[in-house]
Amino acid sequence: MPVVHPFIPVSEPELGDEELANVVSAVRSGWISSLGEFVVEFEREFAAYCGARHGIATSNGTTALHLALVSAGIGPGDEVLVPTLTFIATANAVRYCGAVPVFVDAEPDTWTMTTAGLDSRVTSRTRAIIPVHLYGHPCDMDAITVVARRHGLAVIEDAAEAHGAEYRGRRVGTLGTVGCFSFYGNKIMTTGEGGMCVTNDAVLADRMRVLRDHGMDPKRHYWHEVIGFNYRMTNLQAAIGAAQVKKLPRFVEKKRQIAGWYREALAPLARAGRVHLAPEAPWARNVFWMYSVVLADPHASRDAVRARMKERGVDSRPFFHPLHTLPPYAVGKSLPVSESLASAGLNLPSGGRLQRADVDTVVNALAAALEG
Numbered sequence: 363m364p365v366v367h368p369f370i371p372v373s374e375p376e377l378g379d380e381e382l383a384n385v386v387s388a389v390r391s392g393w394i395s396s397l398g399e400f401v402v403e404f405e406r407e408f409a410a411y412c413g414a415r416h417g418i419a420t421s422n423g424t425t426a427l428h429l430a431l432v433s434a435g436i437g438p439g440d441e442v443l444v445p446t447l448t449f450i451a452t453a454n455a456v457r458y459c460g461a462v463p464v465f466v467d468a469e470p471d472t473w474t475m476t477t478a479g480l481d482s483r484v485t486s487r488t489r490a491i492i493p494v495h496l497y498g499h500p501c502d503m504d505a506i507t508v509v510a511r512r513h514g515l516a517v518i519e520d521a522a523e524a525h526g527a528e529y530r531g532r533r534v535g536t537l538g539t540v541g542c543f544s545f546y547g548n549k550i551m552t553t554g555e556g557g558m559c560v561t562n563d564a565v566l567a568d569r570m571r572v573l574r575d576h577g578m579d580p581k582r583h584y585w586h587e588v589i590g591f592n593y594r595m596t597n598l599q600a601a602i603g604a605a606q607v608k609k610l611p612r613f614v615e616k617k618r619q620i621a622g623w624y625r626e627a628l629a630p631l632a633r634a635g636r637v638h639l640a641p642e643a644p645w646a647r648n649v650f651w652m653y654s655v656v657l658a659d660p661h662a663s664r665d666a667v668r669a670r671m672k673e674r675g676v677d678s679r680p681f682f683h684p685l686h687t688l689p690p691y692a693v694g695k696s697l698p699v700s701e702s703l704a705s706a707g708l709n710l711p712s713g714g715r716l717q718r719a720d721v722d723t724v725v726n727a728l729a730a731a732l733e734g
């Protein structure tokens with residue numbers, strides 16, 4: 363008889379009675395489209411959590427990025443500096459504007475966009491930088507801000523994976539021009555599908571609200587000065603979000619607790635030089651959206667390791683393919699740090715329901731899988 367292992371998924375949403383009660387209330391009220399009290403409440407509460415003045419809820423994280431870029435004036439022919447090691451939506455949002463993503467390599471210590479040589483990537487057409495707080499670790503925002511200020515660039519933070527992460531004591535999303543979040547089902551908090559732009563700039567906030575709503579003049583029905591989008595969040599999504607945002611501090615603490623468990627359990631493998639652990643720079647508060655490791659043995663096949671872990675009932679994800687290696691963005695140029703991280707990186711189960719014993723199961727599965 364084969365041994366049957368319980369299945370440990372990489373993530374699972376934590377939804378409870380509070381989310382249910384809010385959704386029931388939205389349904390009973392009849393306000394199920396994008397007008398409704400929960401949208402207003404969720405925008406206010408999430409922006410406050412980030413320490414931002416304005417929150418603009420959107421249909422998902424990708425539309426949040428696109429909305430922020432268009433509102434910051436990014437258009438055809440412009441260049442935007444983007445890390446290559448990220449989810450494809452970061453670069454796609456640039457392309458939706460008709461602009462060109464210019465790919466930047468990763469920092470080996472944080473896995474986020476490197477700031478070394480960033481200046482030299484700026485041309486007369488560069489208009490913005492999108493730092494991505496990858497897997498929950500903030501980018502080195504001071505170094506990025508210096509480059510942005512020197513060249514007059516907008517900074518659109520992609521914080522899709524980093525709710526609550528901090529850079530030198532400040533929450534991500536408020537460190538640039540606009541911060542963009544995702545509330546997809548696998549994120550630290552969820553609305554099913556959903557996103558949010560946060561900003562301290564009232565003019566930009568108004569522009570984003572207008573563009574989100576077909577470009578309609580908020581004071582004049584069906585009057586459109588510009589071509590906008592339908593990027594609104596529904597009151598049903600926001601009903602879930604309004605309940606989730608109250609739990610966000612707890613979700614973040616749990617992610618950090620899971621990371622602590624992984625650090626302990628993985629210590630022998632790290633000491634033996636088999637894996638590199640998830641980073642946390644001295645200036646960072648990583649929220650470890652997905653606790654991740656990089657296999658240290660250059661001969662270990664990450665995909666074979668994943669397959670062997672799966673046989674033991676442990677799910678995982680590979681790191682993103684660097685975008686410059688994907689067909690729509692192939693540039694025929696090497697960005698070696700990202701390529702090497704991507705080929706050996708592994709996201710481990712990080713769902714909020716994990717217990718210490720589950721983390722031990724995952725690490726035992728990884729250790730066994732590394733033995734072949």
Ligand SMILES: Cc1ncc(COP(=O)(O)O)c(C=O)c1O
Nearest residue numbers: 422423424449451522544545546
């Ligand atoms: C870094 C990053 N940016 C953008 C997105 C896009 O968010 P969404 O799936 O909500 O459109 C995601 C995740 O899905 C992401 O991980």
